[in-house]
Amino acid sequence: MMNRFKQLREEYNEQLKDKNPKAKLYSVEDMCEEMKNAGFNVSKAKIKKIESEQPDVSIDAKTLLAYKWKFDVSVDWLIDNTVQTRKVDGNIASASKVIGLSDVAIEEISELKPDYKMILDKMISNYCFLLVLPEIRNLLGYNSLKPHIKLLFDEKSYKNGAEIDQFLFDAINDNTVSTFFSETVVKRIKDIIDNTMLDKDLQAYFGEKDKESKIKSVITSAADLPRYNSETGKLE
Numbered sequence: 001m002m003n004r005f006k007q008l009r010e011e012y013n014e015q016l017k018d019k020n021p022k023a024k025l026y027s028v029e030d031m032c033e034e035m036k037n038a039g040f041n042v043s044k045a046k047i048k049k050i051e052s053e054q055p056d057v058s059i060d061a062k063t064l065l066a067y068k069w070k071f072d073v074s075v076d077w078l079i080d081n082t083v084q085t086r087k088v089d090g091n092i093a094s095a096s097k098v099i100g101l102s103d104v105a106i107e108e109i110s111e112l113k114p115d116y117k118m119i120l121d122k123m124i125s126n127y128c129f130l131l132v133l134p135e136i137r138n139l140l141g142y143n144s145l146k147p148h149i150k151l152l153f154d155e156k157s158y159k160n161g162a163e164i165d166q167f168l169f170d171a172i173n174d175n176t177v178s179t180f181f182s183e184t185v186v187k188r189i190k191d192i193i194d195n196t197m198l199d200k201d202l203q204a205y206f207g208e209k210d211k212e213s214k215i216k217s218v219i220t221s222a223a224d225l226p227r228y229n230s231e232t233g234k235l236e
Contacts, residue, residue: 003053004073005051042066050063074086084102085103119202123196
């Protein structure tokens with residue numbers, strides 16, 4: 001489980017380094033001093049215990065409020081690793097609560113270039129790339145459970161009234177079951193690729209990208225590749 005108290009200070013250090021590679025390490029002492037100047041008297045010993053997850057440490061309201069002030073994070077996010085929204089309020093926090101992504105993921109998406117956002121939007125809203133995931137999950141789940149289920153049924157003795165166990169054993173370990181899942185995934189992915197290839201916006205976007213490419217023709221065979229001239233030491 002991620003120690004979010006330590007995570008915040010380390011991320012802050014990274015931000016300082018990004019702005020100034022020569023910036024000094026943002027230490028626990030520095031953080032305590034800032035918190036103290038803002039009216040939050042949190043000891044260095046307490047923060048070090050929190051960051052090292054000492055079993056005897058108690059996180060009081062004063063400490064939580066100090067972190068909330070310094071890093072603009074919600075108290076729920078600090079103490080509950082199942083909470084994904086770290087921001088207290090704002091557009092990103094609202095979006096995170098609605099769609100269930102972490103605010104970090106939403107920030108990353110918001111910073112994408114407009115054409116990348118267009119592609120992502122097409123993938124999710126029009127051609128349902130995400131719908132492939134249930135089939136992949138089913139396939140992985142089946143393949144994962146299969147050996148355990150097989151072992152379980154192998155250990156049974158098929159006596160009177162146990163025909164259903166034999167039936168289940170045959171069905172679960174039948175190769176046609178795994179083939180069915182595999183074919184479903186392949187078909188779904190093929191449909192998605194076919195639909196995507198026909199999308200006019202994507203064709204136009206990647207058509208423009210292709211015009212910018214330094215490769216002006218398609219290489220169809222080895223004969224099209226440049227040859228090395230050992231005498232001149234150049235490609236011809």
